[in-house]
Amino acid sequence: MARIRLTGGRVIDPASGLDDVTDLVLDEGVVKGLSRGSGSADGETVLDVSGYVVAPGFVDLHTHLREPGFEDMESLRSGTRAAAAGGFTTVCAMPDTSPTTDTGSDVEALLRMARRDAVVRVLPVGTVTKHREGRELSEMADMAEAGAVAFTDSGRMVKTGALMRRALEYTLLTGLPIADHVEDPDIAGGGVMNEGPTATRLGLRGVPHEAEEVAVARDLALARLTGGRLHLAHLSTAGSIGLLGRAREQGLAVSAEVTPHHLTLTDAAVAGSESGRLYDANARVSPPLRTLEDAEALLQGLREGVIDCIATDHAPHRIIDKNCEFDDAAPGISGLETAFGLLMRLVHAGRLDLATLIAALTVRPSRVWGLPYGTLARGAPGDLVVLDPAQAWTVDPGRFLSKGKNTPLAGQTLRGAVLLTVVNGTVVYRNGL
């Protein structure tokens, strides 16, 4: 495997606290080390990355890759190419495929397909209950042995408190977290956007904040009861941050993620704040985009470590599933390729520092799920990304590598671009470098 030397870049590795201009060498697929100004050896590829940022490859704990079963929405190939374009070197594949990832052999099959088609590392996430139906537990111990990294009923809350209790108890065996989609479906009541003045004005059914907070409260109570390992997916409300903060103070083994869109957008996007289109179905997502106060609280939670990390909840959909009546539109945003640029809005606004952002995309998600990635330590897998935090680009979904063109950001100019993505020492994405 080729030796790669990146010269002159600002290397930010939050895992070690490094933030310095230095050369970085990858060899044999792993991080060989840092060297300042030393000459290059024969046979190595030298890339001058002066003026750019070198960081560990991003790790996404929440990616819908749709394969097997929904290859018209996304495939392992298209989804992982999109991941590479977004700077992600590791993605955790959600199990809401067809068939769902319920067994050890499902996990093995996915890993086999990924070896064939994927350009970045794919880590399977299994279901908590068979077919996500909320009736019987899935074979989580077998899946763990086969290489699953977590379990979730993805897109649905684990249906009953009793099952969630058993699932959390089972984590004491597997050591792997239950990532719950925290939304009480009764309280959500078929809502299609955040409940509030915008929903009232648009005449759309709302999902109150409390649909999430009731679910968070249930799961935290059950984590306390069982001592099990709980992960809260895509938190969206200020109230959830409050509940989570108190649980952390009590020492509960709980972790949480937030999406780029919940940190940066509000329910005004449904009324066209990003796209200029009223009833923008591309702004329909579950949980729904909330308010400015919520986005502020989520950001503060991320800064203070109440929220562990950022995950994209990349949810590609077909055009016909979005270019339709809002009530009928599928929820979700194709987010891998816009994540970094969108999050850089927070950095450019002076509300988040770049090192914290990179940590939230790399070492922090890796640590919460016990993954050996997201670091540039010597000997670590050679996963890295070269970023230009200043480069402006316009979002054109037609040019996405993802099959999912569903983004409310079409036409928006983002500042912050991914120039190079390397997985295990191999360049998998290159953009102008």
Added chain:
Amino acid sequence: MIEQRPAPYTDVAPSAAVSAAAGGGPGRRRRHVLDLDDYAPAEIEEVLSTAEAMRGILARPIKKVPTLRGRTVVTLFYEASTRTRVSFEMAAKALGADTVNISASGSSVEKGESLLDTVRTLRALGADTVVMRHKSAGAPYLVASEINASVINAGDGWHAHPSQALLDLFTVRSHLGRLDGLKVVLLGDVLHSRVARSNLWGFTHMGAQVVLCGPPTLLPPASFGCDGLPWPATVEYRVDRALEGADVVMALRLQTERQAAGLLPSVREYVHQYGLTEERLAMAKPGALVMHPGPMNEGIEIDTAVARGVQSVIEEQVTNGVAVRMALLYLLSGLSADQARGA
């Protein structure tokens, strides 16, 4: 067939060259009527005064002018309707347009054709204006963004029903002489009512004070209080207080499904608490107008005696609907209001 021309008659040819002021307020021409949220008071005035001219046409022995001759107005209704659909059809015919009526049943919608494919087909067949009703809020916006035809929203989910609100404004103003400063009570199921939402825009744009009254479960979510409303309106749960001093009381239709959906203990209790009776109407100003967008559940949200009483303008609402819809079709066509009066 040779059309009989009413006299006095001025032929008005459809023309793309229109005065800048026609139809869209100063400096722009409106292409669609989707909601009243973006109507300036002057533009509402223009619709109401044009409707006045149209009422004149409807009072003639031959209620027909050829103003929109050669244009095709399609009514596309995904939900049942009598008065709105017929009203638009009569309005279009009175202006000389050709009309085509499509309902979801009996069309390719039953074969699973998507909304957008249906409207693209209509456009390809030559529709100039699509008047549509749909169960999903926002559906007319989707259509308007995709096809090269005018779209009139004849009701989308809970969201809007702008022609209904305009005919309500027209009816109130023709009785009370003004809209500014009036106290208007929208009584009943505001939460699920597109008529209420459009009237909230219409009346508040024109300076009226709007009070929403109904059980908390049928009003926009209480957790946000009045501050959470997108309109400068107030909420009053108790009907007696709401009606005090009202100039206009509009009872909204109560869908009996609301009981099964857990939003009401019983229709009986609703009638007891909120039904518009003569006794309650007496709390309002003497001569206050009683309105209802229809279809009515007599004996539920409104007592028969009130619906048929001297203060009721419910039938007149329906009559005025044709003139107001003629005005909308006319203004969208791009001809000037002066030409409309001449027609």
